[in-house]
Amino acid sequence: MHSHVFGRSLALFLSMGLVVGPAACGDNTLPSKGGVGGGDQSLSGEFAGSGASSQQSANEAWIAGFRQDHPQTRISYDPSGSGAGVNAFLNGSTIWAGSDAPLSKSQVKQSEAICQGGTAFDLPVYATPIAVAYNLGDAGLNGPDHHLKMEPSTIARIFSGRITNWNDPELARLNPGVTLPDLHITVVHRSDKSGTTKSFVSYLHDAAGSAWPYPVGENWPNDLGQSAKGTAGVVMTMTQAQGTIGYADAAQTTSLGSVAVRVGTKWTPPSAKAAARVLESARRDPEAREPRRVVLDIDHTTGQPGAYPVMLVSYDVACSVYRHDQDRSRARFAKAWLTYVVSAEGQRQAAANAGSAELSEAVRAMVMASVETIEVD
Amino acid sequence: MADVDQAMKEAAMAKEAGAGRRTPDRDPAGQAQGGTHSGARADRIFRFCARGAGILILLALAAVTLFLILKAFPAFIGDGGQRSKAIESLSGGRASGFWQYVGPLVFGTVLIAGLALLMAFPVAVGIALFISHYAPARLSTALSYVVDLLAAIPSVVYGLWGALVLVPHITGFWGWVARHLGWIPLFAGPAAAPARSVATVALVLAVMILPIITSVTRDIFLQAPRLQQEAALALGATKWEMIRLAVLPFGRSGIISASMLGLGRALGETMAVLMILSPGFSYALRLLRPSTSQTIAANIASQFPEADSTGVALLVATGLVLFIITFLVNYMARRITTKAGA
Numbered sequence: 001m002h003s004h005v006f007g008r009s010l011a012l013f014l015s016m017g018l019v020v021g022p023a024a025c026g027d028n029t030l031p032s033k034g035g036v037g038g039g040d041q042s043l044s045g046e047f048a049g050s051g052a053s054s055q056q057s058a059n060e061a062w063i064a065g066f067r068q069d070h071p072q073t074r075i076s077y078d079p080s081g082s083g084a085g086v087n088a089f090l091n092g093s094t095i096w097a098g099s100d101a102p103l104s105k106s107q108v109k110q111s112e113a114i115c116q117g118g119t120a121f122d123l124p125v126y127a128t129p130i131a132v133a134y135n136l137g138d139a140g141l142n143g144p145d146h147h148l149k150m151e152p153s154t155i156a157r158i159f160s161g162r163i164t165n166w167n168d169p170e171l172a173r174l175n176p177g178v179t180l181p182d183l184h185i186t187v188v189h190r191s192d193k194s195g196t197t198k199s200f201v202s203y204l205h206d207a208a209g210s211a212w213p214y215p216v217g218e219n220w221p222n223d224l225g226q227s228a229k230g231t232a233g234v235v236m237t238m239t240q241a242q243g244t245i246g247y248a249d250a251a252q253t254t255s256l257g258s259v260a261v262r263v264g265t266k267w268t269p270p271s272a273k274a275a276a277r278v279l280e281s282a283r284r285d286p287e288a289r290e291p292r293r294v295v296l297d298i299d300h301t302t303g304q305p306g307a308y309p310v311m312l313v314s315y316d317v318a319c320s321v322y323r324h325d326q327d328r329s330r331a332r333f334a335k336a337w338l339t340y341v342v343s344a345e346g347q348r349q350a351a352a353n354a355g356s357a358e359l360s361e362a363v364r365a366m367v368m369a370s371v372e373t374i375e376v377d
Numbered sequence: 378m379a380d381v382d383q384a385m386k387e388a389a390m391a392k393e394a395g396a397g398r399r400t401p402d403r404d405p406a407g408q409a410q411g412g413t414h415s416g417a418r419a420d421r422i423f424r425f426c427a428r429g430a431g432i433l434i435l436l437a438l439a440a441v442t443l444f445l446i447l448k449a450f451p452a453f454i455g456d457g458g459q460r461s462k463a464i465e466s467l468s469g470g471r472a473s474g475f476w477q478y479v480g481p482l483v484f485g486t487v488l489i490a491g492l493a494l495l496m497a498f499p500v501a502v503g504i505a506l507f508i509s510h511y512a513p514a515r516l517s518t519a520l521s522y523v524v525d526l527l528a529a530i531p532s533v534v535y536g537l538w539g540a541l542v543l544v545p546h547i548t549g550f551w552g553w554v555a556r557h558l559g560w561i562p563l564f565a566g567p568a569a570a571p572a573r574s575v576a577t578v579a580l581v582l583a584v585m586i587l588p589i590i591t592s593v594t595r596d597i598f599l600q601a602p603r604l605q606q607e608a609a610l611a612l613g614a615t616k617w618e619m620i621r622l623a624v625l626p627f628g629r630s631g632i633i634s635a636s637m638l639g640l641g642r643a644l645g646e647t648m649a650v651l652m653i654l655s656p657g658f659s660y661a662l663r664l665l666r667p668s669t670s671q672t673i674a675a676n677i678a679s680q681f682p683e684a685d686s687t688g689v690a691l692l693v694a695t696g697l698v699l700f701i702i703t704f705l706v707n708y709m710a711r712r713i714t715t716k717a718g719a
Binding site: 242 | 470659680685
């Protein structure tokens, strides 16, 4: 038991520094569509992006896949964080930025400096379910087959410190037949600013009603329990002690137990497929009115059977015309890159390597309409 | 730091004395031979190098100070509203003024480093005395070697060890402490599970600074005058009395210097704290609870990547505060040492 936890923690810890997940292996075995020496030779050079670390493994898969068709390109993605990524983009040092949050009004305004004759736009490229995960291994409740059932308001009461023990009557009522231990609940949350935190908090804000008293933001709103840096830090902290509960990318919490949340009349555990179902009914956020922007408004209170509404949607930010881009190589790259990323093939690669939810046809059509407007001649 | 300065000063004094003695040799007594000439030149070159090194360290210090002040400056000029917005963003809405922000960080830094010193100091002096006065020669050589080796382990290794091994294993112990000693406010529970608390961090830092303190104090104890020790024994003192009479008073200033070296390392320690502690933002003296404190250095490291330009200036300003604290600690140590030495 201990050595298992140790090995896992070590692996996670190392991944904090060099986030080279399983995605890095096997990328090169993609079937080449162009055949040996084929592909589009017209696009060449070095292209850089940076931003959200949540997109890291998906980007590794995309870079490998994209280079199959464009062997002359060298692409890098620096997972420096959403804020740093957007700043680098707004300085003009990268071609695109990955961001867990849509652009703010002032960022859109600022982007006039680098996007000629217009403003930057953000497009959803990556969506992943966020698991509400717990460690009750000693009670035999961990693993992918165990899901404690919780209402959104139950989750809100745990994460706001009003349910403090695992044998709370409310948890017992929702989970008949499960022996819950008499154990203090330790809430684990992110210590850094994070899109995952914002997504999780806005889910509680929308779905838990008055049970969740805090505003939505990228910082965790209370001082409860423990905090740790990054997804890897949160997962490591949870694995180190019994009775912890936290939220993290569902692909990273497979050794822990995860909560099946109440959706309509059913209990739905986190899965890419269930998250994709929510994306199908996602609407465009009416607040983001600037041209070409596609910001998704996730329906956290969905009652659709089999849908899992706790999820992170991550965006790519680009321009339709770049300044200082005489030969249009940056625009041509941005167009080709985004086209690949949101293609059925690109989404499948991300799903296979990062465990993300594939974007629905409807969302992809909206995104492609914006990508088409990137001027390349 | 302090003892290095001391050593340098002594070396410089010795050198000057040497140069002074050498001068008559160069007098036109007609005895100047080739060897003395090249010796004089080597002496000049050496003096030049040593002086250069001394000036270089001053320049480096000045450059660091200047950098901190210049980079922190933008946080204090200009728009106060923007500053308080940046502070709110850095602290997650827990503070809006600079001192309100830096206060808990200073508290956390001093608390953790102080606790580490408190735990490491008695053990370090014990090990040093054992090596210098109790252990058989063979064992003491081996122990000295091991201690020096420990001092060379990078802090990130201590951090990894703390986060991956110590934290999961010490959780039960702190829980026991909280249950049985919880009536003392310092140890009030519930203890953190996993134990990513101030107590665990201080323990790891204590282990980390132990070798430096041991290493320096051991060297001091070994230099305690033999004759006085033998005299004490001859007058019928027991070994402990002899150490108390002849060794500890002699080594007092050195022990303080060594502790300050250790404290300095603990104050500035970043990686180990970052890896182990669940950060918090308060003045709470609750060692076993999670999320109560954070240190300045670890805070800079964790906030830097996501900070905007005002945020970076503010973080550098907290770095300046840490710099001043370290300076004060060294200064006080100097005062104590000179008083003790006099």
